[in-house]
Amino acid sequence: MTDQSTTGSATSESDKTYWQANLRIIYVSLVIWALVSFGFGILLRPLLAGISVGGSDLGFWFAQQGSILVFLALIFFYAWRMNSLDREHGVEEE
Numbered sequence: 027m028t029d030q031s032t033t034g035s036a037t038s039e040s041d042k043t044y045w046q047a048n049l050r051i052i053y054v055s056l057v058i059w060a061l062v063s064f065g066f067g068i069l070l071r072p073l074l075a076g077i078s079v080g081g082s083d084l085g086f087w088f089a090q091q092g093s094i095l096v097f098l099a100l101i102f103f104y105a106w107r108m109n110s111l112d113r114e115h116g117v118e119e120e
Contacts, residue, residue, distance in 0.1 A: 044115045051107050055100045063093035 066074065071085030079087045112118040 040115060044111065044117070047111055048108070051104060051111070055104055059093070059097055059100055062088060062096040067093055 067085060067089030071083075071089070074085035074088070075083045077084040109118065
């Protein structure tokens with residue numbers, strides 16, 4: 027068991043910046059997903075009704091398919107960005 031006072035403030039500051047960057051990535055990803063699923067699929071659907079995609083309007087497409095595809099893209103983006111963030115802070119897995 028390590029004593030917190032002997033680890034120094036550099037580790038604490040590094041940990042703090044790492045988690046701030048991690049939370050920033052999470053918040054941005056959640057905002058994008060909320061905008062696509064709730065915003066485009068529900069709130070902005072009447073504005074997107076005139077645009078046709080695959081035989082239906084764009085708002086319906088976002089509600090049924092787009093939010094799922096954006097969610098999958100966000101998962102891959104998060105994994106990629108966290109791997110690079112881990113390398114930047116020296117906590118990557120081997």
